[in-house]
Amino acid sequence: MKKSSIKSSLINLVVLIIVFGILIVLCEFDILSNYIRGILMVCCISIIMACSQNITVGYLGQIALGGAGFMGIGAYTAAIITKAMASANILVGEGVPDTLRFLIAILAGGILAAIFGVLVGIPALRLRGDYLAIITLGFGEIIRVVIQNLKFLGGKGFSEGSAGQALVGINRISNLYVVFWVMVICVALMYTFIRSKYGRAIIAIRNDDIAASASGLNITFYKVLAFTVSSFFAGVAGGIFAHYIGSLSAGSFGWLKSTEYVIMVVFGGMGSLTGSVIAAIVLTALPEALREFSDYRMLAYSVALIIVMIYRPTGLLGTYEVSVTRLINKILGKKEPSLHAIKAEVEASGTKEEEVVK
Amino acid sequence: GSSTNNSAADATPTAAASSDAETIKIGTISPNTGNLAAYGEAVVNGINLAVDEINAAGGVLGKQIVLETLDDKGDAVEGANAFNKLADDSNVCAVIGSVTSGVTSGLAPLANESKIVLLTPTATADTVTDADDYVFRACFKDSYQGRMAAKFAAEVLKVKKVAVLYASGDAYSAGLREAFIAAAEEFGLEVVAEESSSSTEDTDYSAQLTNIAGSDAEFLFAPYYYSSVGPYIVPQARAAGFDGVIMGADGFDGTIATMVDDKSLYNNCYFTNHYSPDDTSAAVQNFVTAYSDKYGAESLNALAALAYDAVYMLRDSIVKANSTDRTAIRDAMSGMSFSGVTGSFTLDETGTPEKSVAIIEFKDGAAIWNSTLGN
Amino acid sequence: MSDQLVTFVLQILNGLKIGSVYALVALGYTMVYGIIKLINFAHGDFIMVGSYALLYTMPIMVSMGMPAWMAVVIAIAICALVGITVEKVAYKPVRKKGNNMSALITAIAMSLFLENLAQTIFGAAPKPVGTIFSFPDMVFGEVKINGNTILTIIIGVSVMIALQFFVKNTKLGKSMRAVSEDGQAAVLMGINKNRTITMTFAIGSGLAAVASLMYCASYPQATPTIGAMLGLKAFVAAVLGGIGIIPGAMLGGIVIGLVESLSKAYIGDLTGGVITSAFSDAIVFGILIIVLLVKPSGILGKNVGEKV
Amino acid sequence: MNTPVLEAKHLGITFGGLKAVDDFNITINEGELVGLIGPNGAGKTTVFNLLTGVYQPTEGAFFLNGNKMNGKKMHEVVRAGIARTFQNIRLFKTMTVLENVKIAFEMDFKYKLAHAFFRLPKYWKDEKEIEEKAMDLLKIFNLESKADYIANNLPYGQQRKLEIARALATGMKLLLLDEPAAGMNPTETAELLSCINVIRERFGIAILLIEHDMSLVMKICERIVVIDYGVTIAKGLPKEIAENPKVIAAYLGADDDLEDEEDTKEGA
Amino acid sequence: MLRVENLNVFYGAIHALHNISLTVEDGEVVSLIGANGAGKTTTLHTITHLKEAQSGIIEYNGKDLRKAKDNTIISLGMAHVPEGRHVFRNMTVQENLEMGAFVMKDKVTVKRNMDMVFEYFPRLLERRKQTAGTLSGGEQQMLATGRALMSNPKIVLMDEPSMGLSPLLVKEIFKIIKTLHVNGITVLLVEQNAKMALSIADRAYVLETGSISMSGKASDLLKDENVKKAYLGA
Ligand SMILES: Nc1ncnc2c1ncn2[C@@H]1O[C@H](COP(=O)(O)OP(=O)(O)OP(=O)(O)O)[C@@H](O)[C@H]1O
Ligand SMILES: Nc1ncnc2c1ncn2[C@@H]1O[C@H](COP(=O)(O)OP(=O)(O)OP(=O)(O)O)[C@@H](O)[C@H]1O
Ligand SMILES: [Mg+2]
Numbered sequence A: 001m002k003k004s005s006i007k008s009s010l011i012n013l014v015v016l017i018i019v020f021g022i023l024i025v026l027c028e029f030d031i032l033s034n035y036i037r038g039i040l041m042v043c044c045i046s047i048i049m050a051c052s053q054n055i056t057v058g059y060l061g062q063i064a065l066g067g068a069g070f071m072g073i074g075a076y077t078a079a080i081i082t083k084a085m086a087s088a089n090i091l092v093g094e095g096v097p098d099t100l101r102f103l104i105a106i107l108a109g110g111i112l113a114a115i116f117g118v119l120v121g122i123p124a125l126r127l128r129g130d131y132l133a134i135i136t137l138g139f140g141e142i143i144r145v146v147i148q149n150l151k152f153l154g155g156k157g158f159s160e161g162s163a164g165q166a167l168v169g170i171n172r173i174s175n176l177y178v179v180f181w182v183m184v185i186c187v188a189l190m191y192t193f194i195r196s197k198y199g200r201a202i203i204a205i206r207n208d209d210i211a212a213s214a215s216g217l218n219i220t221f222y223k224v225l226a227f228t229v230s231s232f233f234a235g236v237a238g239g240i241f242a243h244y245i246g247s248l249s250a251g252s253f254g255w256l257k258s259t260e261y262v263i264m265v266v267f268g269g270m271g272s273l274t275g276s277v278i279a280a281i282v283l284t285a286l287p288e289a290l291r292e293f294s295d296y297r298m299l300a301y302s303v304a305l306i307i308v309m310i311y312r313p314t315g316l317l318g319t320y321e322v323s324v325t326r327l328i329n330k331i332l333g334k335k336e337p338s339l340h341a342i343k344a345e346v347e348a349s350g351t352k353e354e355e356v357v358k
Numbered sequence B: 001g002s003s004t005n006n007s008a009a010d011a012t013p014t015a016a017a018s019s020d021a022e023t024i025k026i027g028t029i030s031p032n033t034g035n036l037a038a039y040g041e042a043v044v045n046g047i048n049l050a051v052d053e054i055n056a057a058g059g060v061l062g063k064q065i066v067l068e069t070l071d072d073k074g075d076a077v078e079g080a081n082a083f084n085k086l087a088d089d090s091n092v093c094a095v096i097g098s099v100t101s102g103v104t105s106g107l108a109p110l111a112n113e114s115k116i117v118l119l120t121p122t123a124t125a126d127t128v129t130d131a132d133d134y135v136f137r138a139c140f141k142d143s144y145q146g147r148m149a150a151k152f153a154a155e156v157l158k159v160k161k162v163a164v165l166y167a168s169g170d171a172y173s174a175g176l177r178e179a180f181i182a183a184a185e186e187f188g189l190e191v192v193a194e195e196s197s198s199s200t201e202d203t204d205y206s207a208q209l210t211n212i213a214g215s216d217a218e219f220l221f222a223p224y225y226y227s228s229v230g231p232y233i234v235p236q237a238r239a240a241g242f243d244g245v246i247m248g249a250d251g252f253d254g255t256i257a258t259m260v261d262d263k264s265l266y267n268n269c270y271f272t273n274h275y276s277p278d279d280t281s282a283a284v285q286n287f288v289t290a291y292s293d294k295y296g297a298e299s300l301n302a303l304a305a306l307a308y309d310a311v312y313m314l315r316d317s318i319v320k321a322n323s324t325d326r327t328a329i330r331d332a333m334s335g336m337s338f339s340g341v342t343g344s345f346t347l348d349e350t351g352t353p354e355k356s357v358a359i360i361e362f363k364d365g366a367a368i369w370n371s372t373l374g375n
Numbered sequence C: 001m002s003d004q005l006v007t008f009v010l011q012i013l014n015g016l017k018i019g020s021v022y023a024l025v026a027l028g029y030t031m032v033y034g035i036i037k038l039i040n041f042a043h044g045d046f047i048m049v050g051s052y053a054l055l056y057t058m059p060i061m062v063s064m065g066m067p068a069w070m071a072v073v074i075a076i077a078i079c080a081l082v083g084i085t086v087e088k089v090a091y092k093p094v095r096k097k098g099n100n101m102s103a104l105i106t107a108i109a110m111s112l113f114l115e116n117l118a119q120t121i122f123g124a125a126p127k128p129v130g131t132i133f134s135f136p137d138m139v140f141g142e143v144k145i146n147g148n149t150i151l152t153i154i155i156g157v158s159v160m161i162a163l164q165f166f167v168k169n170t171k172l173g174k175s176m177r178a179v180s181e182d183g184q185a186a187v188l189m190g191i192n193k194n195r196t197i198t199m200t201f202a203i204g205s206g207l208a209a210v211a212s213l214m215y216c217a218s219y220p221q222a223t224p225t226i227g228a229m230l231g232l233k234a235f236v237a238a239v240l241g242g243i244g245i246i247p248g249a250m251l252g253g254i255v256i257g258l259v260e261s262l263s264k265a266y267i268g269d270l271t272g273g274v275i276t277s278a279f280s281d282a283i284v285f286g287i288l289i290i291v292l293l294v295k296p297s298g299i300l301g302k303n304v305g306e307k308v
Numbered sequence D: 001m002n003t004p005v006l007e008a009k010h011l012g013i014t015f016g017g018l019k020a021v022d023d024f025n026i027t028i029n030e031g032e033l034v035g036l037i038g039p040n041g042a043g044k045t046t047v048f049n050l051l052t053g054v055y056q057p058t059e060g061a062f063f064l065n066g067n068k069m070n071g072k073k074m075h076e077v078v079r080a081g082i083a084r085t086f087q088n089i090r091l092f093k094t095m096t097v098l099e100n101v102k103i104a105f106e107m108d109f110k111y112k113l114a115h116a117f118f119r120l121p122k123y124w125k126d127e128k129e130i131e132e133k134a135m136d137l138l139k140i141f142n143l144e145s146k147a148d149y150i151a152n153n154l155p156y157g158q159q160r161k162l163e164i165a166r167a168l169a170t171g172m173k174l175l176l177l178d179e180p181a182a183g184m185n186p187t188e189t190a191e192l193l194s195c196i197n198v199i200r201e202r203f204g205i206a207i208l209l210i211e212h213d214m215s216l217v218m219k220i221c222e223r224i225v226v227i228d229y230g231v232t233i234a235k236g237l238p239k240e241i242a243e244n245p246k247v248i249a250a251y252l253g254a255d256d257d258l259e260d261e262e263d264t265k266e267g268a
Numbered sequence E: 001m002l003r004v005e006n007l008n009v010f011y012g013a014i015h016a017l018h019n020i021s022l023t024v025e026d027g028e029v030v031s032l033i034g035a036n037g038a039g040k041t042t043t044l045h046t047i048t049h050l051k052e053a054q055s056g057i058i059e060y061n062g063k064d065l066r067k068a069k070d071n072t073i074i075s076l077g078m079a080h081v082p083e084g085r086h087v088f089r090n091m092t093v094q095e096n097l098e099m100g101a102f103v104m105k106d107k108v109t110v111k112r113n114m115d116m117v118f119e120y121f122p123r124l125l126e127r128r129k130q131t132a133g134t135l136s137g138g139e140q141q142m143l144a145t146g147r148a149l150m151s152n153p154k155i156v157l158m159d160e161p162s163m164g165l166s167p168l169l170v171k172e173i174f175k176i177i178k179t180l181h182v183n184g185i186t187v188l189l190v191e192q193n194a195k196m197a198l199s200i201a202d203r204a205y206v207l208e209t210g211s212i213s214m215s216g217k218a219s220d221l222l223k224d225e226n227v228k229k230a231y232l233g234a
């Protein structure tokens, strides 16, 4: 098991390096326009967000509508940190790569978001389902309103700040190459997390929380853990966002933003990280592709969503994970019992059965 | 000056696709969908009106203007995507947009990087044009407008005690409030009550207004948009028993279309504006008539007028530069003088107009020019 | 009465004014949630539909010599029709194949759809709604009570009582409860499940029209997005009171209205200006969170744990 | 025998006026298999719920190996050594059979978050060890060939067995089985019986069993406790219970014209 | 009275029922026995439209049931005690029973039927005001059975009515089936407890992995060696 896993990790790494190579070539030879690069950057952010939300929404099975709030915490934290570093002349100047500051900032953003994740998660996760949805939505809104009213988080920030204004003048030091690898690492970490005893416990709790505690799992711990991990990555995504967009307004982290990411999770398949990756890309690109239709694009977007929900209610992939290894094996004609394919099917019918039996 | 001798009826279609050499392409960004869509609508109408006029009059440098109108949904990321798309298109010589300060703040650094003019018709937050060479605007900035309101209160209305109601979550409203309060001190006004709402989209301000009515303020500064002034703020203030002056900024323009049936409620309300619709100058009258004919008076407001002027500012710059080169346009626009619907002005070194404000007063449902104030 | 007391009473009345509107909207939310366990995010947008319906039919009513509020009859019909259509076209197919989550997403998408459709049809510019009725204000000394507020509360309470009676005692009401608990068993009992759900939507959306009448009377403007925040607040109200519980929706709406108004009025003074009235939404959510933590199923909610 | 595995003293619980369990006393020694029977709604499942922390007793206390267990949450009780199965099967339906069992080895997993995130050696070691342990358990129930099946796809009888296997994985000292034979046909019941015998031999654990299938109860229980309306009405050896007139009146029923229950499911 | 012919049912790709045919005559008690997962529940579900059939005929008193609207089946006199009880968890016992008589217009009969159910299951009378979700497993089973009897059915489909019941109540249930039989009510009975099922049935069918493998008089099947081995645990 270890061997095959190393092998598939290597294959994945090779594929990623190839993708990255293509990316470098496309960028360096100016084949990719700024526009496309911007969208790719947003895709990376969306991917991290969607995957992070998948941990709570998909794997833990709790409807949480506060993701954007944590993203906001990460964004503001990271922005304030790089601003502070810049004004205090820490890690800036000749020879010091911006990337270093950037990485420190997004990590800090993730950590603060995670801390808030714990604080919010402990009370919130006592509730379930729709109640949790509304309570996380509420926390998200509270975070937004508080940020909005903090003077040092508006305008030029710090003592020159003014509440209600967009925080401007954030160093736009998010480099697409760096962000690409940050995204890869985030997704990989979430993947290893989900494929460990922690992930297993989280999935078990979604299946049946009473049986989970009867198996000795401390469900509060695991729920809060899942929520915290998810908040951490949301914070990281926020940090990247801040340094891409260069100015922040609290309004962009409202509950509608949270639902956008939940939509990505459901669209890609609850419980499939690769599904979230694909959905994040598709749903980020879709409104752009629909620009031609200008006024009608949001109509088209909503109709497209409804149609997908009608014809593919478990999302594009269900719980199926796309695997390069499997793909290669398939191409090479090797037969491999594809366990997760079976799993995906069961889940599809399983949810239906639940509906019937209730 | 702006060309105003054409009616909209014989305008050529703006989307006419012709070869690059024969047209001048201008990009626009505004919130055309989502909950700020009403602002986007007014701006797009204003832009279209101006472009149609210019094209009908023979275009610029002998070429027709073609617009690429993109939507930002009021969202910074969408705005950035839209901007990149326009900047990447080498045919686009300048960008008009965006409407809100939040989104425009995000576009400003991009404009500088891509070296393309970003002319915002309406983003009034002070910081928007601060740092960036390529960013200009057609409107005055919040700190100026807020100051003028205080000046009017102190010097013309001669009130002493004032109250403020603002939306802390809205850059426009919060910015104006800050400027007003700063200036209030300077002009010897006493702020006796200050209340806030979390956004400009609230519908109920009764609680705050009851408090204000309970204070001894004679004057209320409420920097909101017409969409909440007409149906909510003024009637609720009057219902709460506040009979003093209610004053706002350019966001009040358009209130006439959103007033409730009892127009007398709006008497004793003033606002600072970029222009006065009943200004008898040809520029204003032509604009008002042409706009109302084409899009109806409902969405006619300062946003539309500013957008309209922005197009003419850009036209003038292109003519002056005698080129559609992006940098040339920038150089031409920098420090330009302009006279249009929203007044005559010169751009300062940050790219913000220095212009006088028109004080408009509501009288039985009509907006009437009261006075003009300058520094 | 001292000035402060007068102000306090006025603030309570302010709270009742918006609270009674929330309550009316929340009733519709709770109704639908109670039966199909779906947070119908589009419910707020039904209110929007109702407002436009009123906006365009009021002049017709008046021109026919009828009172303007009669337009609500047509608005109810239109809203019910929209509700039924939404149910048939989107919710039903998703319910058949999907899970809770996909149903929720469908509802959100439907909300987006209705808002954008309205924008395409009516334009984004806000449209003023004329005076629907001017109920005389009642004056008690220094306190003036807005007539519309009283009417909204009266209508809210009557609707609540009628709904409660309806669900508990009529055949259709009983079938709604049965369907909500176990659709399969309900069919075995001879209940027409689809018709029951359709009727639920018809009633819930018809209620939205009533709510929009009262809403427009107090807040006379229609825009494509008025439903969004209103719907959210009403939903919070329904959850606060105990979602699925009819009197809970009423109570929740009033509580939210009062919390909002009182926090806007007093929070600044109470906290020495650290927290301002702009925090009122945050405070509303804060109260909701506290209530849910103490009583996880809402104020009037019954806590039926799962039997192991 | 020194301290008994389980000792419950005067346990009781009330649901809104209804005394579901009243003054329940039981002592179970190591390796013992005790039956808990009684009419429907007598409070048997409620006793299980009390013993596993689902409900907190309103009266009395219970001890595991002498340690007081009141006030503990479900997972704490399980970790202390009481595991159970449920009257309505509760498996992790969308997970594989192997995963179902691995989950319950929670206590044996020692690796930490960092090990998991970065797949450090400890992660591999633990995962491997526990997988082996889990497979061993599955073998006892003849489920090793189904390790990769999704739990929901197993036939009913095997789901029951899997639930028992999962309970065993918690490393408990006392196993509570709630109607394990319900819905099984006589052949499957017989298989279940031999399984229970195997685990008793292998693990030497104590078992408390709720069951309505008297053929099973009479065959494997060493002692039986009978409750009715929450009250203990009889205790004793299977034989004594079968003849106890109170038990017959309340639970077993007198023989009559219908075929006798007892031997219906007997066999194999 | 009830005729099923060449019925085929699928769950996704799983072919659950293969060409099943069976008949139930007026006044008969017919048993359907078989191992777990054989398709017994599926058969009952298909008859009462809880599950859709792929092909085949379901005829009830000459009427094509597959064409009937699903909620009208009970009005035709067919009641179903579903597997897994399916009581209305948040309604009281009494309300549950009232739901069982949803299609009945005559209040007096409803009252009489309720008294009859309480007579069969005195336990339910004790628990009349309790919400059904908190009843014990066995109590819920009684409620589900009682609820089906509320509508004066001509035929009752019972899916493992003895599951989870105490020995005393198992006898009780079979007694009730006998009473129904005596009163001329037709019963189609699915049971794990094959011995008892066969002993009270007139005829029986044995279902094996989705096909009928055997059928005949119940008393004959009871003596059949194969049946004994497979289902009676002999
Ligand atoms: N949460 C609860 N609230 C109210 N009453 C309850 C609750 N849980 C159980 N009861 C009642 O307590 C009594 C005992 O229930 P319990 O489930 O323990 O019975 P049981 O002996 O397991 O019966 P069965 O053999 O039918 O499963 C029943 O009358 C039941 O209705
Ligand atoms: N909802 C479902 N989805 C997929 N397969 C199903 C579903 N329900 C039943 N099946 C399958 O159909 C077959 C027949 O099941 P059914 O429930 O009819 O059996 P049964 O004879 O009633 O068994 P039991 O004695 O366990 O109740 C089984 O193989 C089962 O796995
Ligand atoms: Mg039990």
Ligand SMILES: [Mg+2]
Binding pocket: E040, E041, E042, E083, E159
């Ligand atoms: Mg079955």
